[in-house]
Amino acid sequence: MTPGERAEALVSELGISTPGELDVEAIAFDSGVEVVYEEMTGCEASLAGFEDRAIATINPSGVRGRERFSVAHELGHWHLHRGRSFQCRVDDPSANLASNKAFEKEADAFAAHLLMPRPIFNPLVAQLGQPTFQQLTKLAGEFDTSIMATSLRLAGINTLPVIVACYDKGGRRWAIPAADVPRRWILNDKLDEDSFTYDFLNHGKECRGLGKQSADAWFQNDDAEKYEVREQCIASTAGTALVLIYLQSDMLYVRPDWDAGRKYDARGSYVSKRGAYSK
Structure with missing residues (x-):
């Protein structure tokens, strides 16, 4: 399965069917990952794990959408790249677009699909025709994601x-x-x-x-x-x-x-x- 398919399979296994049920900390906890918010220097998020448990440390940003993406990104590393430790410099998908690191791109894809899974996201987009940024901002509010991540997801679902x-x-x-x-x-x-x-x-x-x-x-x-x-x-x-x-x-x-x-x-x-x- 692709990283996105892995994320959406996880959402399906948990029986999540609405944006409000996408509690990323609870999803992480169910996967054996404890989320800790702590001031950090030099990176925005880190993941350290042993056997079937891990701790994801997230640098508080005051922007909930960015924090949620950071959590989902580290959860992607846990599901896709277990056995490694990660210190991630950024928590916004736009900042990783120039990265050649395959692991970071895979974790970004996992995060995007986890926070905006196709079975939930696509029908809401379909109701909007060609969404404006104003409509995407409202959609981002429903999914508690950043406008950047939501816009990139719009391109990613490939319906427009x-x-x-x-x-x-x-x-x-x-x-x-x-x-x-x-x-x-x-x-x-x-x-x-x-x-x-x-x-x-x-x-x-x-x-x-x-x-x-x-x-x-x-x-x-x-x-x-x-x-x-x-x-x-x-x-x-x-x-x-x-x-x-x-x-x-x-x-x-x-x-x-x-x-x-x-x-x-x-x-x-x-x-x-x-x-x-x-x-």
């Missing part, structure tokens, strides 16, 4: 053609597309002056809701000007903006753009020199 990205004035920090977004669409490294996110970061103009935007404000592809996306951004950490970009349906079934990046077919699978396909 969405890209969740982070930009600062200098350009793109990272981007996470839903799995079915064709990889032929290549995001700009720098913010386009026509984008709402540029106006927000450079002029403080609030982005109150999803707005229509020419796709060439976001993508490098030569044919992007033929299409539209929906864009919204909100303030994130350290002078960055968290961005939602929804592709319209006609962008999902277009011919390959052989001039942009590597060669992909219309569904986004890479075409190798030998003609083999990989996803």
Whole structure:
């Protein structure tokens, strides 16, 4: 099973069926992990275990969503990587996106699925159409998660053609597309002056809701000007903006753009020199 499947199996075994029942400390206790909140320096969370018992120490942040993600992350290490001790530098999924450490990514995936399992999360998302940040904030309140974790989970469940990205004035920090977004669409490294996110970061103009935007404000592809996306951004950490970009349906079934990046077919699978396909 994948880390996410392991987490959701655990939720199912416990008979949890509503967001309010996702008591992460109680889930940890049932797994043999005692959660302790204690001031720490040099890391945000740690896990130490022996045989079938462990202690997860969490640095109090005052932000409940971040603390819960830290607990779920350490619980992921316990279920996936037992026999090792961990000192985790961060407790927010966005800060691990650039990490190449497989264990950290697996623990992040476990945490996301544990706190927002598909059988509970997906039906609530489906009621929202294409959720705005305002709607995602309410959803985050129901699951007691951060807006960052909730937005990334939206991309992760792959039910909408969405890209969740982070930009600062200098350009793109990272981007996470839903799995079915064709990889032929290549995001700009720098913010386009026509984008709402540029106006927000450079002029403080609030982005109150999803707005229509020419796709060439976001993508490098030569044919992007033929299409539209929906864009919204909100303030994130350290002078960055968290961005939602929804592709319209006609962008999902277009011919390959052989001039942009590597060669992909219309569904986004890479075409190798030998003609083999990989996803």
